[in-house]
Amino acid sequence: MPVHLTDEQMVEHLCGDADSTAREHLAACPACREEHERLRLILTQYAATTRAAAVRSESFWQAQRAAIVRGWSGPPALRRLAWAAAAASVVLAAALLIEVAPRPEPHADADADHALLVEIERSGRRELPRALEPAALLAQEVSRSADISSNP
Amino acid sequence: MAPQARAGRAQANEGLAHEDFEEIVRAHQQRIQRVLLGLVRDADAAGTLTQECFLRAYRSRKSFRGESSVGTWLVRIAVNLAADHLRNRRNAFWRRLFAGATSGDAVAAPAADQLPDPGASPERQLVAREQLQAVWSAVDTLSPQQRAVFVLRFAEEMTLEEVARAMSLEVGTVKAHLARALGALRNKLKENAPHAGTPDR
Numbered sequence: 463m464p465v466h467l468t469d470e471q472m473v474e475h476l477c478g479d480a481d482s483t484a485r486e487h488l489a490a491c492p493a494c495r496e497e498h499e500r501l502r503l504i505l506t507q508y509a510a511t512t513r514a515a516a517v518r519s520e521s522f523w524q525a526q527r528a529a530i531v532r533g534w535s536g537p538p539a540l541r542r543l544a545w546a547a548a549a550a551s552v553v554l555a556a557a558l559l560i561e562v563a564p565r566p567e568p569h570a571d572a573d574a575d576h577a578l579l580v581e582i583e584r585s586g587r588r589e590l591p592r593a594l595e596p597a598a599l600l601a602q603e604v605s606r607s608a609d610i611s612s613n614p
Numbered sequence: 615m616a617p618q619a620r621a622g623r624a625q626a627n628e629g630l631a632h633e634d635f636e637e638i639v640r641a642h643q644q645r646i647q648r649v650l651l652g653l654v655r656d657a658d659a660a661g662t663l664t665q666e667c668f669l670r671a672y673r674s675r676k677s678f679r680g681e682s683s684v685g686t687w688l689v690r691i692a693v694n695l696a697a698d699h700l701r702n703r704r705n706a707f708w709r710r711l712f713a714g715a716t717s718g719d720a721v722a723a724p725a726a727d728q729l730p731d732p733g734a735s736p737e738r739q740l741v742a743r744e745q746l747q748a749v750w751s752a753v754d755t756l757s758p759q760q761r762a763v764f765v766l767r768f769a770e771e772m773t774l775e776e777v778a779r780a781m782s783l784e785v786g787t788v789k790a791h792l793a794r795a796l797g798a799l800r801n802k803l804k805e806n807a808p809h810a811g812t813p814d815r
Contacts, residue, residue: 469794473793474789477792479789501796507745509768512769515651518647527636529665530639531636534668
């Protein structure tokens, strides 16, 4: 099967950017030459059709220019005023939210802190770590039983 | 210096002046509208996006540094706007539906009087219309970026370098996108005329 121009090579031909190998192939291959010509014609028609579809009357372009100019030259003072009003509303709303929002009970934190301090103090006073307290109780029980059996 | 010459000139590090802008719109609005029409295929949307394109350009006129021409800069803005529009096409569909407008279909298929050679025989016109329909269909299958590259190169007939500058791409990437688009077009043409002598690639 003969090797024909790839899409990449065909694009380069259509853009006038083909290398010498692709140019030589096109000169020697009737099938590729025919395909190239067909695509060139279709793309030329496509360009012409796109241009035709975009044709508008001068009044259309004038109206469009007027709309564009209106868009950028609207009253800037009014626009600035609108922005300032919007910014002021946001600030006011934020201030109201801060004022109205319920504040957390301060003593709750203080209570929690106090309870923690008491617990730490208790732990410090303990002779034994909390984990060894069951063992200590058992030892006390054993020694008490021993006292009872030795002094009936 | 004439306003148009000032508008088209790269004004390095100065941005564009307010007083030049009306002339810029006058010089470029038809091309921008055409590019947008090719990209979004909706006459109403193309008109709206053309206005938006110039408003965006106006707002960012101070940041224009003249690294490309004003025309290329505007095309870049237009391509970005069209990409956003195509992404939001579903919203546009609903807007059109509620507005009851049908102009979105106005450029979906080329009318007979839009064909380059209206004096050709009916048979020849039919073939030309089918071929153009194949181009439109192929363009529809492309990603927004591929579509933009195809429209700028083959509808606007910009050079590969101009397309690359407008799209902020390498020339090689532009060629790759065009090859993908051409492949889609050749497949569509083959579907429409399976016995035509398209050489195997």
